[in-house]
Amino acid sequence: MPIAAQCPNCASNFKAPDAAAGKRVKCPECHQPFTVPTAPKPTEMRTVKRPRTPVQPIEVEPADDFSPSRPKRRTSLVWALAAVWGGVLLLAVVTGC
Numbered sequence: 607m608p609i610a611a612q613c614p615n616c617a618s619n620f621k622a623p624d625a626a627a628g629k630r631v632k633c634p635e636c637h638q639p640f641t642v643p644t645a646p647k648p649t650e651m652r653t654v655k656r657p658r659t660p661v662q663p664i665e666v667e668p669a670d671d672f673s674p675s676r677p678k679r680r681t682s683l684v685w686a687l688a689a690v691w692g693g694v695l696l697l698a699v700v701t702g703c
């Protein structure tokens with residue numbers, strides 16, 4: 607497996623052989639010496655682990671907000687109508703006597 611290396615001087619990307627891992631080589635573009643990285647695998651592990659954590663809290667929040675708000679409005683309308691009819695019945699009873 608060739609190693610993906612980047613020159614710190616001119617930022618040109620190229621593939622270095624396994625034998626050059628951890629050794630100083632000369633950039634083919636600008637001919638400046640630099641050290642080839644040894645292990646390219648840890649960068650792949652970091653990108654896999656990142657998306658797992660933020661997924662869970664996003665799904666929980668909207669479910670709690672929507673479900674209780676709808677039945678509260680309906681029950682409040684029912685109680686308002688019951689209060690109005692109760693007041694009308696009380697007035698009818700009081701004035702009737």
Ligand SMILES: [Zn+2]
Nearest residue numbers: 613616633636
């Ligand atoms: Zn270079």
